Amino acid sequence: MSYLNPSEFVVKMIDAGESKVFMSTRDTVIRAYMAGAILSLSAAFAVTVAVQTGSALVGALLFPVGFCMLYLLGFDLLTGVFTLVPLAWIDKRPGVTLKGVLRNWGLVFAGNLAGALTVALMMAVILTFAFSVDPDQVGQRLGEIGASRTVGYADHGAAGMLTLFLRGVLCNWMVSTGVVAAMISTSVSGKVIGMWMPILVFFYMGFEHSVVNMFLFPSGLMLGGDFSILDYLVWNELPTVVGNLVGGLTFVGLTLYATHARPGTGRARPIRADVGVPAEVGAAR
Structure with a gap:
């Protein structure tokens, strides 16, 4: 069968988290760099499609291609390790410490950021002919996204910060669901279908993904967006990182671990005195 039941794929989740803790620094950074770069290219692709077709839905439908590619190639996003790696520590796997988590x-964050910045610079050069002309429509849209999702939140003060945080939570609820959905299947087609659905939801709904934002906002700054680096850090990236951590770990990692890896004690079934079998079985007869 190409399908794994929950008790099986949760073990895979814990095993994956453990393997990432003990991975070498070199491999961790390389895999994170490539994940950040591929996801950034996918974001640039989705924005381009949305601008050229006038349909945000079409862009969202196509965005998951990058996520599927990086996952199948074994690369790592910060959103994914937020969910998987702590499970190995919670499960008390030998040698897994909080320091290791x-x-x-930290390494995945640095690698994702480096990959995203690389693609941001490349795209800024492409969209402006090496900064010799004004940005085209796609470049202008990237600048607008950066402004609306930084100073746009700041204009609402604490309410804006709460909104930003919750969008980060909801984002990684969906993204980490995609990571786990890929583990449910052992076939490439099953993995892709499982990943595609929740990633489509997060992108179309405008939720905040820390790694996608590592591309969108630096590229927006390079393309003339009306916001600052401090705006980006305070009113997007840092709250988004915290929201992504809470969303992925709470609503995906811990919930699946609690109910499938460490399920509670089941309630005793009532026994029918007349036939000596559980009541529901007797009723079925």
Whole structure:
């Protein structure tokens, strides 16, 4: 069968988290760099499609191609390791420490950021002929996204910060669901279908993904967006990272772990005195 039941794929989740803790620094950074770069290209692709077709839905429908590619190639996003790696520590796998979890998160963050910045610079050069002309429609849209999703939140103060945080939570609820959905199947087609659905939801709904934003906002700054680096960090990236951590770990990692890896004690079934079998079985007869 190409399908794994929950008790099986949750073990895969814990095993994956454990393997990432013990991965070498070199491999962790390389895989994170490539993940950030591929996801950034996918974001640029989706924005281009949305601008040229006038349909945000079409862009969202096509965006998951990058996520599927990087996952199948074994690369790592910060959103994914937020969910998987702590499970190995919670499960008390030998040698897995909180320090090891934080080390992985730090390396993946750095690698994702480097990959995203690389693509941001490349796209800024492409869209302006090496900064010799004004940005085209796609470049202008990238600048608008950066402004609306930084100072746009800041204009609402605390309410804006709460909205930003919750969009980060909801984002990684969906993205980490995509990561887990890929583990449910052992076939490439099954993995792709499983990943595509929740990634489509997050992107079309405008939820905040820390790694996608590592591309969108730096490229927006390069293309003349009306916001600053401080705006980006305070009013997007840092709250989004926290929201992504809470969303992925709470609504995906811990919930699946609690109910499938460490399920509670089942309630005793009532026994029918007349036939000596559980009541529901007797009723079925």
